[in-house]
Amino acid sequence: MRRVLAVAALFALATAPTAAAAPDAAAAPATDLRVEPYLQNPSGDGMTVTWFSTSATPGELTVRGPGLGRGQVHRTTPQRQPALDYTEAERQQQIAGLPQGSWLHPGRNHKHAVDVTGLRPDTRYVYTVRQGGEVFTDVFQTAPSVDGWRRIRFVAMADAETEPLGRVNRREWAPGSLAPGSRPRPSAESSDASPWAASFGTTTLSQVPVLRYALTEDEGYRRNLDVVESRRPDFVMMPGDLVQGGGYQPGWDEFFRQNAGELGNVLSSRPIVPAIGNWENFGALNGGYGTPADRSPVVRARAKYHAYFDPPANDTPAHAGNYHRIDYGPVTLITLDSSNGEPDERRTDVPADQRATGREYRGPGTDTQDNVTRAEYEAAGGTDLADLNPGSPQWQWAERELADARAAGQIVFVQFHHAPFSSGEHGLPMYHALSSGQGGTPMRQYHELFERHGVTAVLSGHSEMFERSFVDTDGDGVGVHYYDVGVAGDGLRGERRNGPSLHDPLLRYNPYRQWTADQDEPEVWQDVDGVRQLVAGGKHYGHLEVDVERLAPHRGRGNGPAKGGAVAKVTFRPVHVFPVLDADYELVRAERRVYDDQVVVHLDADGRVVTG
Structure with a gap:
């Protein structure tokens, strides 16, 4: 509106x-x-x-x-x-x-x-x-006070990757699991073209013909935002990949056309809390990542991001806007920049015959991308590329802010782009034979900090899938939930296969995986009015809805917690926007539906998750 x-x-x-x-x-x-x-x-x-x-x-x-x-x-x-x-x-x-x-x-x-x-x-x-x-x-x-709040709702979504092409482009729709008793998925084979394929098209993904999704990227994202606005969240977290190339101006025009412009105004009444993704480092049409001799496309890409967003300052002026903290009443939002790690790593650092295979894990590695080094970036005039590793200014800042938030009894959420625990395309370290060169495993180094300081959840994207992981390394039953919410409006990917083909078995590289929309929300196909229709399940555009609710009459130490010591609870709802089609495959409506993996955690007066 x-x-x-x-x-x-x-x-x-x-x-x-x-x-x-x-x-x-x-x-x-x-x-x-x-x-x-x-x-x-x-x-x-x-x-x-x-x-x-x-x-x-x-x-x-x-x-x-x-x-x-x-x-x-x-x-x-x-x-x-x-x-x-x-x-x-x-x-x-x-x-x-x-x-x-x-x-x-x-x-x-x-x-x-x-x-x-x-x-x-x-x-x-x-x-x-x-x-x-x-x-x-x-x-x-405005945000509530620490003592006077009752309920806070926010949503998290990543990988909108907006661009004008999205107005006409339907993304490849990787097949997921199929429910028992379901009719088969419509065929994508050219020799046996289905009405779905004739209506929406097909393409090849990982050597296999697949259907295209019913909605264009533009429409999928717009319908997603319509659902978000209808739920009246207090703010919107966007952990990266807002646009299809940070250096591509039409991508930014399209982002704001959807969020503060011609098509919608979600962000005109609900503040955005953004993070930098790998696409915000990419020049797209304007040179991609550039060359080792000229990384100016990356410098220009990040400059556009900084032109649009002015988050609170951190301790390092050169890194202004990269990582930041926002306190929204009793909730603290910590945003990190996962774009660069040092020492730099490349896939070619490990000879082909010495790379890890299968589920072999040799450690997280140090770098989330093998496209750009900080030395190359600074030679092109950039000054803001921040290291993510222990001892770096960003790491030290994160330590201080987490400790401060915990001392204040805040309920802490963290966001950054590269999902550290992922079953998807970008879930492998640089030394793995199947690595994309954009793996999020180096961000696993932060987990000990997060668990020690009682972080409630970590929100990321990057693999363009919906996934939840739970990590409890000290075995006390209180760990951290990690979400990949990369289903805002671009790709609809599935779990990584152990090989180049969709026919290869699932790799299941992430040992902390609890749920994915790809495999745990099976598709249900039925023949309706003589037409094969998806009636439930499957991968769709969506977002994570988070409700933080107060249980005790007053927040703070000694203020009468509810039974079990809990004074607040957090409910995580993985929402998808389901397209309902008529017999001609025209869109009738887009329904808000919630996947089965709803999670509730309780918090004590110090803002920590409690068991029981």
């Missing part, structure tokens, strides 16, 4: 003569709001409101609500963002199925960002942005 009133445009339409418009009228931007307002950095007394305009016209933000009298008024000085300009390759790009350039925006990118302060906790405020001839109005809610 769009909330923009284009005052100047409406006035012009009402008063325009019937004669043809001036020759240059079509060249004028249809709107000065290039990115509609979105929210960041929620707290009990403040919120950051950010928007982008096509012109350098100053904007105005007015906030009204309790304690503000006649309201706060902030006038902005827009900041030009050259890092967000289109490249010639982007201007000339052709996308089959779309009119050339129809996805490009006129004008430039000018940033407006206002840190609103002096607000009351757990209070609803109305804000209005005036930009050029347009007026945008929405609401936001």
Whole structure:
């Protein structure tokens, strides 16, 4: 739902003569709001409101609500963002199925960002942005106080990987398990083409013909966001791979078209808490990862991410925006950057005949990617690439923030992109024969910190699947739940096979695996009105919904905990958006459904998980 009133445009339409418009009228931007307002950095007394305009016209933000009298008024000085300009390759790009350039925006990118302060906790405020001839109005809610909270809901989703191609592209749909009694999945073989294949297409995945999904990437993500908005979360966590290439400007345009623009405004009323993913380090159309002699595409990619997001500072100014902490009442959100580890590793470091095979595990390794080294990155002018390993500034910062949050009795969640425990494509260390070169195992080094400091859950993405792992290395029954929530709107992958083909057996490299949508939510196919339909189960776009609920009347030590010592509980619901189709395979509706793997944990007055 769009909330923009284009005052100047409406006035012009009402008063325009019937004669043809001036020759240059079509060249004028249809709107000065290039990115509609979105929210960041929620707290009990403040919120950051950010928007982008096509012109350098100053904007105005007015906030009204309790304690503000006649309201706060902030006038902005827009900041030009050259890092967000289109490249010639982007201007000339052709996308089959779309009119050339129809996805490009006129004008430039000018940033407006206002840190609103002096607000009351757990209070609803109305804000209005005036930009050029347009007026945008929405609401936001501040975080509750540590002592006065009742319930907090948030969602986590990764791997949206937005791009204009997503408007017409249906992703490969790797077959998962099949329920007993189910009809067979429709055929993807060209020699036996099914109506599903004729309607949505097929492709080859891991040497095997597979069906394409019923929804385009664009529609799948949009329907996912519709469900998110209907559930009214307090904030949205996005642990990486927001766009299909951080250095690809149309990918960012598409992200905000969905989240704060033409198609939806989820982030206009619910703040985003983002993390950097591997795609945010990638130039895509503009040079990919570059070359060892020139890593400037990576520098430009990360610069775009930093242009859009301004999270709280950490202890290292050079790493500003990479890793950060947000306290939302009793909840602490720790975000890390899993993009780079040192010493650098490459798959070629281990000779082919000495690489691990099968389930052999020799340790986590040190690096999550073999594309870029920090030395190469800094030679191209970059300064912000942070090491993830023990002893690094990021590691030391994480130690301090986790210890501080635990001392304060907070309920702690951590997010970063590369899932440390994964059964998917990116679950293997660099030295493994089947490694993708983008494995998340080096992030396993943080587990001891997480378990010692009572982290409730870790949220990641990367393998583009839905998975939950549970790790309890000290065997006391209280461990950490790890989620891969990489099903926002791009790929719909399955568990890794022990070989190059989908016909190979499952590898099951992750020993902590508890559940995957791929194998534990079997597909149920039935013939409905003479057409083979999926009626339940399977892999779909979705997100993790997390409810944090207070059980005791007052939070804090000595304040009368509920039975068993618990003063709060956390419920994890893996949500998928199920497409219901008619007999012509047209979409009837998209239903919110919850997979069977719902998990509930209880917390004591110190914010730690308790057993029983």
